[in-house]
Amino acid sequence: MRCSDASAGPPLWLLAELTYRCPLQCPYCSNPLDYADREQELSTEQWLDVLRQGRAMGAAQLGFSGGEPLVRKDLPELIAGARELGYYTNLITSGLGLTEAKVQAFAEAGLDHIQVSFQASDPELNNAVAGSKKAFEQKLAMARAVKEAGYPMVLNFVIHRHNIHQMSDILTLCESLGADYVELATCQYYGWAFANREGLMPSRGQLETAEATVNRFRDDLRKQGHPMKVIFVTPDYYEERPKACMNGWGSLFLTVAPDGTALPCHSARLLPIEFPNVQSMSLEEIWYQSPGFNHYRGDSWMPEPCRSCDEKGKDFGGCRCQAYLLTGDADNADPVCAKSPHHDRILAARTAAEHATAGLDDLVYRNTKNSRVFFRK
């Protein structure tokens, strides 16, 4: 029995996944494989109510995400409502569906920041990964519009074996666009990315070359006193200790999925745990009392080797979703850990990455047709 934990702090970060609809088909999307079967979306009023409750509990950072959040017609209203409540509002977008007029309108509504995702540094690869012929050109135009309107700008690139050789070009592109932050987020293997892992995971050699390139670029920026900040999220599949996933279960992050399901992270939906819905429970009750959110709080749930490990307060046993995907039991230590009896599964993935031959055509792209196949399973 896992009971409620009154010592949990407030959710400081709220991620509002407004919709699973998206014009792009990136094969590493973190949305559920069966998203096509989850078409229900909260109404404007319901979202505003979630935002009010979250803010009252102490949430200060708010991400509008998806899918592609721009497909929600009520986005300006949600932004204005959030800003009025005192949130720092982040729009996490592909840039598709964005226009200069919208960039301006969102600024007037109080939007604090726009993050634009790219798939590569050149149109050909970018558009192939995104599954959209005009994506790259549109992203460039929108990045310029975001900058023009005076927003701070984050450019996000998900990194995998097909674009990891572009680090230098990617960083040069970001600098020329005036990015304030660059996120080079190496693919994390959940959702669609897990289904495509063999075709996405870089080899160790590729990774080391990329890291050296990023470090050189960072040094140059530092010498110039350049404000552009480069964040390189390295893949945990090449680590010997797991990441402190989400800074601990139900510790800081609260995700609300399009249909109102509340989750401790945007991947947790894949776990065999029942998560509450904002339509039937208050956010406060969800965060502090619901069994779903208390399931992995603290450390009394931990089996060995985590239970007696002196690092359990540092990494919380790693990622529950990764433990589930790789071992079939979410209670297990994250197999990234060299102490895990399942660490061989990580080693096997590394070996596979050394010998992978899959091209872009071999990946399963995130679209409704493919999603329905997973739904039927």
Place this chain on the structure above:
Amino acid sequence: MADIPNLRRGFRFQWEPAQQSHVLLYPEGMVKLNASAGAILAEVDGVQSIQEIIASLESKFPEAGSLSGDVEQFLADAANQHWIEWL
């Protein structure tokens, strides 16, 4: 000489009741500030010079004595982190 500090565009300073502290918010991030950092950033408005900020804080906290060293150090660090810019 540039001596007026201003928060960089995209950075927001505000009081958070749930954390009982001032915070600095920026794209996808938040820094929880201790009381002295909060008191200094509360004076940063793009109008007051660093000398005026020091004078204002010294009059608010007379028991603290001279604050110029602390304020200069903090603002230099903040500029280094690109939280503020000098106008």
